[in-house]
Structure formats: C-alpha cells, structure tokens
Amino acid sequence: MLRIIHYVNQFFGQIGGEDKAGVPPMVIDGPVGPGLLIDRILKDRGRVVATVLCGDNYFSEEMEAASQALLDMIGARPCDLFIAGPAFNAGRYGIACGEMTRRVQDELGLPAVTGMFPENPGVDLYRKGIYIIETGNTAVGMPKAMPKMIDLGIRLFGREPIGGPEAEGYLPRGIKQNVLASKSAAERAVDLLLKKMKGVPFRTEILLPDLDVVSPAPAVADLKGATIALVTEGGLVPRENPDNIESARASRWAKYRVADLAAHGAEEFQSVHRGFDTVFVNEDPNRLLPVDVMEDLEREGVFKSLFPDFLVTTGVATTMDNARRIGREMARELALANVSGVLLTST
Amino acid sequence: MLEKEFERAGIPAVLVTALLPIARTIRANRITQGIGITSPLGDPRTSRAEEKALRRRIVLEALDALAREPADNKETKGRIGG
Numbered sequence: 001m002l003r004i005i006h007y008v009n010q011f012f013g014q015i016g017g018e019d020k021a022g023v024p025p026m027v028i029d030g031p032v033g034p035g036l037l038i039d040r041i042l043k044d045r046g047r048v049v050a051t052v053l054c055g056d057n058y059f060s061e062e063m064e065a066a067s068q069a070l071l072d073m074i075g076a077r078p079c080d081l082f083i084a085g086p087a088f089n090a091g092r093y094g095i096a097c098g099e100m101t102r103r104v105q106d107e108l109g110l111p112a113v114t115g116m117f118p119e120n121p122g123v124d125l126y127r128k129g130i131y132i133i134e135t136g137n138t139a140v141g142m143p144k145a146m147p148k149m150i151d152l153g154i155r156l157f158g159r160e161p162i163g164g165p166e167a168e169g170y171l172p173r174g175i176k177q178n179v180l181a182s183k184s185a186a187e188r189a190v191d192l193l194l195k196k197m198k199g200v201p202f203r204t205e206i207l208l209p210d211l212d213v214v215s216p217a218p219a220v221a222d223l224k225g226a227t228i229a230l231v232t233e234g235g236l237v238p239r240e241n242p243d244n245i246e247s248a249r250a251s252r253w254a255k256y257r258v259a260d261l262a263a264h265g266a267e268e269f270q271s272v273h274r275g276f277d278t279v280f281v282n283e284d285p286n287r288l289l290p291v292d293v294m295e296d297l298e299r300e301g302v303f304k305s306l307f308p309d310f311l312v313t314t315g316v317a318t319t320m321d322n323a324r325r326i327g328r329e330m331a332r333e334l335a336l337a338n339v340s341g342v343l344l345t346s347t
Numbered sequence: 348m349l350e351k352e353f354e355r356a357g358i359p360a361v362l363v364t365a366l367l368p369i370a371r372t373i374r375a376n377r378i379t380q381g382i383g384i385t386s387p388l389g390d391p392r393t394s395r396a397e398e399k400a401l402r403r404r405i406v407l408e409a410l411d412a413l414a415r416e417p418a419d420n421k422e423t424k425g426r427i428g429g
Contacts, residue, residue: 021385057384060366092384095368121372214351216376216417217359223414231360233349234387280386286402287389293403303410313349320348327352335356341413342353342360343406345387346370 002046002157005074006035007084007100009093012139013053018277021092023055025069027077037146038083045154050077052100056092057276059099067099075108081153082108086115086145087122089137089317094122101130111156115145116171119320123171131156132171137317226340229307230258231330233315234281234288234347235273246314247274253313253326255333258306262291275316276347288345307339315346350375361412363387363405376417379409 010020012033031039031048039047052070059066074082082104084097097114105112106129115133116123123132131152135145148169155162165172181188188205195202220226237245243254261269269285271278281288289310298306311330315323334342353360354376361377364370365387370378381387388402 018385060368060384063368091369092366121369124372125368212351213374214354214376217354217357219416220359220413223410226413228410228413231349231353277385280383280389280391283391284389284395286399287386287391290388290402290406292399293388293406296403297406297410302407315349318348323348324352327349328356330349331352331356331358334353334358339358341410342350342358343409343413344350344353344360344362345381346362346364346366347384347387 001044002042002154003049003078003080004038004042004046004153005050005052005077005079005082006031006038006048007052007054007070007082007097008033008035009059009087009090009096010053010055011093012085013051015053015055018275019279021055021057021277023053024058025052025054025066025073027052027073034086034142034146037142038150041147041150046080049079050074054096056090056096059096060092063095063099066096067103070100071103071107074104074110079108079110081157082110082112083149083153084112084114086133086135086142086149087117087120088115088135088139088141089117089120091121094120095125096122098122098126098130098132101132102126105130111153113149113153113156115149117141118171127171127173129173131162131168131173133169134171220341223303224301226303227305227307227338228294228303229334229337229339229342230289230291230294230310230345231342232289232310232312232345233273234276234312234345235271235278235314235316236261236269236281236285236288236310236312237272238268239270241272245272245312247272248314248316248318249322250314250316250318250326251322253311253330255309255311258291258294258308258310261285261289261310262295273314273316273347275314281347288347290343290345294343307334307337348373350377359413361409363409377412379405379412381405 032051035048087094087097101112101114115135117137350360365381
C-alpha cells in the first residue's frame with residue numbers, strides 16, 4: 001500500500017481564500033480536498049497518509065523557511081510518494097508546488113510529482129529538475145490531471161522507465177535522449193523544411209526556448225525633466241467599476257485620473273482583483289499605487305510631472321495573449337503622450 | 348508581462364512587486380522589490396508615517412532603476428514582510 005503525502009495551499013486545503021493566504025506551514029493527518037480524489041483513484045493501492053499545507057503568500061514571502069518546515073514535516077513521516085497540487089495556473093501555488101517537489105525529490109530522495117498549466121510561472125522555474133504533469137488552467141481540470149499525476153508517481157516509485165514528455169503527459173524538461181530513427185537527420189530536416197514551406201503543421205525535434213527577452217529600453221536620461229506614469233495590475237478601479245474590469249482573466253484595461261485617486265482614495269476606489277487579499281489595499285490604495293509619494297516627489301522636483309492618468313488592469317490568470325495585447329495598447333497610449341518612464345506595481 | 352511591452356515600445360518600465368521569482372521568470376528588465384504580496388507599497392503593521400517613509404524609499408529606488416541602464420541595475424531590495 002502506497003503511502004502518499006500531499007501538498008496543497010490554503011484554498012485547496014479548505015482553510016480559506018486569499019484572506020488566509022498568510023497561514024504558516026502545517027500538517028494534517030489523512031487527505032484533504034484533492035487528496036480525497038487521490039484516495040478514490042488509488043482505492044486499495046494506496047492512500048494519502050498526510051496533507052502538508054501552507055498559505056500561498058506565506059510560502060512566497062518566506063520560501064526558505066516555509067519549505068524547510070514542510071520538508072521537516074514530510075521527512076518525519078513514512079512516505080513512498082509525494083504529490084503537490086496540481087496548481088493549474090495559480091502562480092504562487094505553482095512556485096510552492098515546484099519548490100516542494102524539487103526539495104522532496106532532491107533532499108529526501110522520494111519520488112515526487114506535481115501538475116501545472118504550461119503558462120504557470122512555476123513551470124519555467126522548475127521544469128528542468130522535476131516532473132510536472134500538464135493540466136488545464138483551472139481546477140475544472142482536476143479529474144483529468146490527478147490520475148496522470150498518480151500514474152506517473154506510481155511508476156517513479158516502482159523505478160520503471162519513464163518515457164518522453166508527450167507519451168507521459170509531463171511538461172518537457174529539456175532533456176535530450178538518444179532514440180533510433182528510421183530516417184537520417186538530413187532526411188528528417190528536409191521533411192521538416194518541406195512541411196514548413198507548404199504551411200503544413202510540423203514539429204521540431206529540438207525545442208527552442210521561448211524566452212521572449214526584450215532588450216532594455218534606454219534609461220530615463222534626465223529624471224528632472226521626465227514624465228512618469230503609474231500603472232498597476234492590481235485591479236484598482238472606481239467603486240462602481242464603470243469599465244467592468246474583470247476580477248480575473250482580464251481582457252480589458254482602463255485609465256482613471258490620478259487626481260481623483262489622490263483626493264478620494266479608498267472612499268472612491270477599490271481593488272476588484274480576485275488573486276490576492278485586497279483588505280490592505282482597500283484600506284489605503286497608496287499601498288498599491290503610491291500616488292501620495294509620487295505627488296510629493298513631483299512637487300519636490302525629483303521628476304518633472306506625474307502623468308495625469310493611471311492605467312489599470314487585473315493580473316490574475318490572464319492569458320499571455322491578453323497580457324501582451326493589453327501591454328501593447330497601454331504602451332501605445334503612453335508613447336503618444338511622451339511618457340518617459342513607467343512605474344508598474346504588481347501584487 | 349506589461350512591463351515587457353512598455354520596454355519593447357522603448358519606454359523604460361520598472362516592476363515593483365514582492366514576487367521576485369515570478370518577476371525574474373518573466374525576465375523583466377527592471378525590478379524593485381515591494382514589501383508584501385497584498386501590499387507592495389505599504390506595511391500595515393507600521394504607523395502611517397513609517398509606512399509612507401518606507402513607500403517613499405521604494406518609489407525612489409524604482410525611479411533610480413528607471414534612470415539607469417539595466418546592466419548596472421541591481422535588483423533593489425525593499426523590506427520583506429506583511
């Protein structure tokens with residue numbers, strides 16, 4: 001009977017939502033939330049003996065201490081397999097799942113698996129060293145993802161050979177393996193080229209990294225003569241949310257007057273962002289968008305002028321395509337207004 | 348992601364966030380560390396005056412990052428907490 005320890009965040013651990021994202025590491029006997037599904041899938045082949053849990057903010061802010069505490073909890077219990085998440089497209093949760101999977105595998109020597117949506121920032125950080133099963137972008141994908149994670153985990157435990165990413169459903173780790181091909185490399189290369197020229201779908205054998213490295217824009221030459229714009233992905237909008245900025249998976253952005261925010265603050269503005277606990281920001285929006293300090297610095301002549309509008313969208317589970325489009329649209333607006341530099345705040 | 352589009356358009360942009368691993372993963376050019384995830388530019392545990400002084404320090408660091416080429420930009424460090 002396989003003994004599994006399962007890692008979840010405060011949400012899947014049923015402690016609470018963003019208001020509980022600060023809870024420190026803890027261990028619970030038996031399965032919680034998605035752990036119940038693990039038990040159902042395994043039937044008499046195994047069970048979740050313990051669930052380790054940590055709030056997403058706590059983990060991100062205290063990564064070393066949190067992961068060490070969790071590692072101690074896991075190491076103190078008999079365990080055959082470690083499963084983290086899946087985290088879907090939740091960024092902080094993905095990083096926590098990746099870090100825990102890596103440390104449990106490398107430091108405790110246990111087989112370990114996690115699951116994430118390919119765009120989760122945890123994928124890029126951890127894919128090289130661990131097995132990350134590809135999932136959908138929301139928890140709707142749980143019933144599909146969990147059996148794959150368990151299957152791979154059982155085979156890692158049994159030290160069975162693991163096939164390539166496509167066959168096994170994990171995200172490519174950038175590892176090259178020798179296989180015997182029926183055609184020579186030259187023939188395969190020409191085949192690929194012909195397909196590309198015909199516009200037929202083709203797949204390269206060597207995945208090139210898609211780093212999207214942007215060369216840095218030149219620095220602001222003279223801060224004293226500069227116009228600085230404030231932008232946030234923290235979802236700060238007038239209370240009635242007149243432009244219907246989404247709370248998550250944003251497709252829209254808007255601009256509002258800095259002067260209005262400075263004059264009315266929390267009375268008129270609130271964050272609709274659903275990816276973090278907005279209590280502190282809704283108490284004092286300066287904690288997200290520093291208009292008080294920026295107005296002081298403008299008056300003191302540190303820079304010439306504060307752009308009169310601030311630009312806002314919501315950055316939580318936003319698709320890459322929408323994020324890039326929103327960024328391009330905002331950039332166009334700011335370039336037209338001859339803005340010299342942008343201070344972008346993100347939660 | 349937004350900061351990359353600003354930079355691509357030639358406008359220097361500094362990302363102020365407490366989530367450094369994510370900022371690094373997306374390869375932002377200019378990063379200043381914020382205070383906490385739920386409060387990047389404030390620390391609710393301190394007095395309003397202390398909080399504003401801290402915010403001012405982070406904003407000045409961010410402005411400094413805009414005024415320098417990223418090659419000589421080190422990630423500037425705010426105080427971690429909250």
